[in-house]
Amino acid sequence: MPAQHYRPFVNFYAMGPASVFAIFREGDELYGQLTGQRRLRLTVGNDGTASYAASSGEITFALDAERRSSELTLRMNGRDIRAVRVAEMPAAVAEPVSLDPYVGWYRIAPNRVLTVRRDGDRLSLRETGQDATQVLPEGTDAFSFRGDHLVIFLRDEQAKVSRLLVQSAIFGARLGARVDPAVAQAVEADFARRLAKVSDRFREQVPAAGSKEMVLAGIEDLRRGTPDYDRMSASLAAKVHRYLAEMQTTFVALGAVESIFFRGVGPGGYDIYGVKFANGSAEFRLMIEPDGKAGDVFFRADGNDEIGGMVSCAEEASVRGRAGTSPIRIMLYNELADDIQVFNLDADGNRKAQIVRPNMTWFTTTTVNNPWMIADKSGRCLEIVMPGRQTRFHNVEASAIGARPGRAARRAVPIANGEEMLRRYIEGVGRGQPDYAHMTSEVADITRQQLPFDQAILARLGALRAVSFRGVTALDSDIYIAQFANGSAEWRIGVRNDTITKIALGPNF
Incomplete structure (x- = not known):
């Protein structure tokens, strides 16, 4: 268990049955996170409006309303969306409370159930396809697990626990309604059937x-x-x-x-x-x-076919307003040791900052040649990305800042211990016991979510026989083809300081 509990000040607003918008306050900083997307620092304008850059469109709301209201109106792409506050981080409790009301099954996705059990004076959680984990009490009806994950139990008008909210640092918040054992068993059985087919289909x-x-x-x-x-x-x-x-x-x-x-x-x-x-x-x-x-x-x-490119910070004024009409998703990975900021440079040169933590991925859907500035945490420009075929994936690293796409590949040989780390990763996943200590938090969360499927695939492929290096991706991951007794698979892995920073099982394009 972590030495310290996780106690941010946070409010959760439901935008529908499967979408939750969380607002965090940590010191003087204000962050937002939409279900399935990244936590980003909110931009607060002079008019008191806060904005969150969701990949599906910017979300704005009145900051004063968030502080005093149980209901929030979110403005998203010109539409007003009613969001009801469903949970908040409660005050710590000094006296132990009965754990029995929490025990049961909660459906957090069409094919996933969160099972809550009591182990003596502790609670444990197990999501479909994953191992059980114990939780730490954080406050009234609130618990934490794995350091920065939260579960908050929600009560109905009769004060009975009827739902829960699970907050992941990587994937955001999910709501789950309490279900009876028969429904839970049906969901688990359906997941098992899907799992049985996945390995053969792959x-x-x-x-x-x-x-x-x-x-x-x-x-x-x-x-x-x-x-x-x-x-x-x-x-x-x-x-x-x-x-x-x-x-x-x-x-x-x-x-x-x-x-x-x-x-x-x-x-x-x-x-x-x-x-x-x-x-x-x-x-x-x-x-x-x-x-x-x-x-x-x-x-x-x-x-489209436009290649995009990188331009120097001195050219900022000349790249405004170049955006084309072809939609494109760009992905950035922060390999620097500190936070970076990402700004979209609109025709007027306005900046709306989005914070990207070290060893984290950030992505957004934009248009070809719509310029995005990458800056350090003080706001000093490092480089400008013009989205296109060569810049859909971009690694932000000290050695490459200022370089332009089209240069010689940064590496012609694999990372020194890349193959060894990949072999250890495959072995751990195959046993159902990945070595999470040698992964970034992002890779660890993705591995936990995908573990039952990857483990089933490896069981179907059989014993690992050989690993061959095939090249380097735009995000500086090594591409390997792993040969197994019953087939082969492509893997992409990034490693730094004996820590896996990126991992993907193919096919990938």
Whole structure:
């Protein structure tokens, strides 16, 4: 257990059944985090409006209203969204309380349940597919685990525990309603069935029947603004409904579909497709449920044929207002030892800061050639990214600041201990006992979430026979092909100071 408890001052606002906006106060700093996205320092304007740069559109709200109201109106892409405060970090309690009211099952995702058990005078939590972990009491109905994770139990009008909220530093907050044992068992059984299929699908790399047609139909429906909610799971339908206006704008900007091609099956069982549009390209990852509905979809805009580039800070004034119309998602990784700030330079040169911690990834959807400045924590410009094919992925590191894409590769040989760290990682995941002590917090959380699927895949692939180095990615990760007794798989790994900073099991593009 950590030596110190985790006690930020935080309020949680529900934007719907599956989306929570958290507002943190730590000293003089103010942060926000939307479910599934990163925690970012909020920008506060002279008018008292705070803003959070969500990947699906900027969220703004009146700071005074957040301090005094149980309900918050969030402005997102021109729409007002009602957000109700569902939890806050309570005051510490001196006297022990009964743990029995918390014990039970809570559904935190369509295919995941959080099981809460009592072990003597302690509580333990176990999420579907993961190991159990004990928690530390933090306050009335609140507990912490793994240092910076929170669970807060929520009570109904009769003061009975009816829901809980789980806050992860990496993935944000999730709400879960209490369910009876039969529902929990059904969810666990469905997860087990999916898990049993994933390893074979990953090894065979064959698309699910109808997945290509489902992607194409979904694109056209979103372009028209008339999605077919009956062909989606409840959780996916809620997500699409919330972001429909933004999605329609994106697909209209991309234009007509010119071609679609299958890229492979991901480690979570998602079919991966690349789509070429008239004004750009994109990647789709689709999960089809046993009932034939779309269970989940991930979308990434990849821009067009423009290569983008890096420009010096001296050219800041000349790059404003260059943005094209082709949507593109850019990803930055902070390899510096300190925080960095990221600014979007609009036509007027305005800056809205977003903080990226060391060893953390930041991403946003923008447009090709829409300039983004990277600065140190004092605001001093380090470099400017012009989004394009060469700059979709960018590593912020001291040795590369000021260099331009197109230069010779930074490395022609693998990281000195990269293969050894990858072999140890594969061995640990295969045993179900990853060495989290030698991972960044970001990699550790991702590994925990993906562990049951990766472990099943490794069991199906069999014994590891050889590892061969194939190259270096734009994010400075080493690419390896691992040969197993029953097949092969691509891995990408970043290592620094005997710590894994990035990890991914292919196929990746």
